[in-house]
Amino acid sequence: MIKEITAKKLNTTKFIAEKVQEIKATVGKGIAINALSGGVDSSTVTMLGHMALGKQLRTVFIQNGLMREGEPEKVAGFFQKLGIEIEIIDAQKEFLTALKGITDPEKKREAITQTFYKKVFGHIVKQSGAKFLLQGTILTDVDETLAGIKRQHNVFAQLGIDPQKAFGYQIIEPLIQLRKDGVRITGKALGLPEELFARIPFPGPALAARIIGEVTAERLAVVRKATTVVERMLCNKKAFQYMAILHEDRVTGMRNGKRDFGQQIEVRCWDSIDARTATPTKLPFELLERLAASILKEVPGVVSVTYNIATKPPSTIEAV
Ligand code: XMP
Numbered sequence: 001m002i003k004e005i006t007a008k009k010l011n012t013t014k015f016i017a018e019k020v021q022e023i024k025a026t027v028g029k030g031i032a033i034n035a036l037s038g039g040v041d042s043s044t045v046t047m048l049g050h051m052a053l054g055k056q057l058r059t060v061f062i063q064n065g066l067m068r069e070g071e072p073e074k075v076a077g078f079f080q081k082l083g084i085e086i087e088i089i090d091a092q093k094e095f096l097t098a099l100k101g102i103t104d105p106e107k108k109r110e111a112i113t114q115t116f117y118k119k120v121f122g123h124i125v126k127q128s129g130a131k132f133l134l135q136g137t138i139l140t141d142v143d144e145t146l147a148g149i150k151r152q153h154n155v156f157a158q159l160g161i162d163p164q165k166a167f168g169y170q171i172i173e174p175l176i177q178l179r180k181d182g183v184r185i186t187g188k189a190l191g192l193p194e195e196l197f198a199r200i201p202f203p204g205p206a207l208a209a210r211i212i213g214e215v216t217a218e219r220l221a222v223v224r225k226a227t228t229v230v231e232r233m234l235c236n237k238k239a240f241q242y243m244a245i246l247h248e249d250r251v252t253g254m255r256n257g258k259r260d261f262g263q264q265i266e267v268r269c270w271d272s273i274d275a276r277t278a279t280p281t282k283l284p285f286e287l288l289e290r291l292a293a294s295i296l297k298e299v300p301g302v303v304s305v306t307y308n309i310a311t312k313p314p315s316t317i318e319a320v
Pocket of ligand 1: 201202203204205209241275312315316317318319
């Protein structure tokens with residue numbers, strides 16, 4: 001039974017000091033490794049780990065090609081300013097190859113998970129000589145796994161490592177007593193910039209969760225550009241989450257006096273407390289018009305922009 005530390009009860013100075021001690025004591029003179037995604041959990045665990053281990057911790061950022069514009073460089077840049085080196089691993093080819101021809105949402109997610117753990121990160125862990133894996137698991141992840149909402153995470157099995165055979169592997173999960181609000185406070189106390197500790201949620205499968213149909217380099221480029229526009233224009237609306245979705249169906253449009261069988265972008269902007277239920281944000285129509293105009297101008301090939309007005313449930317926040 002994991003003992004929860006609520007955000008209200010959390011004493012960050014004490015918590016950080018304790019976790020740093022625990023990590024040091026566990027790793028000793030060994031080597032630890034962790035994967036940074038740029039989300040608040042993995043960013044906070046990266047800070048804690050480096051505080052405890054310094055150069056004994058190797059942090060990798062896996063560029064899967066499914067990220068937002070400039071994301072790996074941006075996240076690595078934040079950490080560099082804090083004196084932490086992040087290794088960016090270019091695995092775009094591996095992910096695109098794994099996703100080729102897949103249109104089923106669950107299969108798409110599975111291909112991404114398998115590629116991440118078995119092909120890319122599993123390989124790096126085995127080659128690194130690290131016997132300690134630092135993970136940003138939080139209490140909500142444990143609850144959701146127990147409730148059957150998330151797939152059972154046996155991380156070593158996912159990495160293709162048999163702990164029985166490869167004796168000595170150990171997982172360190174310093175945030176496991178916290179929930180998201182507690183992690184944000186800890187991240188802030190550790191000196192993470194607001195852009196990292198106060199980020200809106202972003203799904204593990206990244207932009208692939210926002211492409212209906214096959215994920216290709218070309219389709220990623222379209223949704224990535226549209227995402228940049230949507231995030232730029234909706235970032236100060238205090239919404240829970242906002243995104244651009246690329247549809248599979250094409251529609252006829254007109255461009256330069258010619259018929260153009262073009263692409264459709266759907267914009268979603270959600271009000272929500274915990275992502276379990278959500279309602280569309282009542283954005284002013286005039287803002288929606290400006291948003292559409294910017295997407296049509298800045299994203300080549302798009303001829304239609306829609307705004308989602310359905311609630312979750314029965315909708316979900318992401319489209320895939
Ligand atoms: P849905 O689409 O299920 O999303 O309504 C609920 C919340 O979870 C995020 N989400 C994910 N987060 N891995 C994640 O870490 C995933 O596979 C994933 N899928 C959805 C989503 O962005 C929303 O905040």
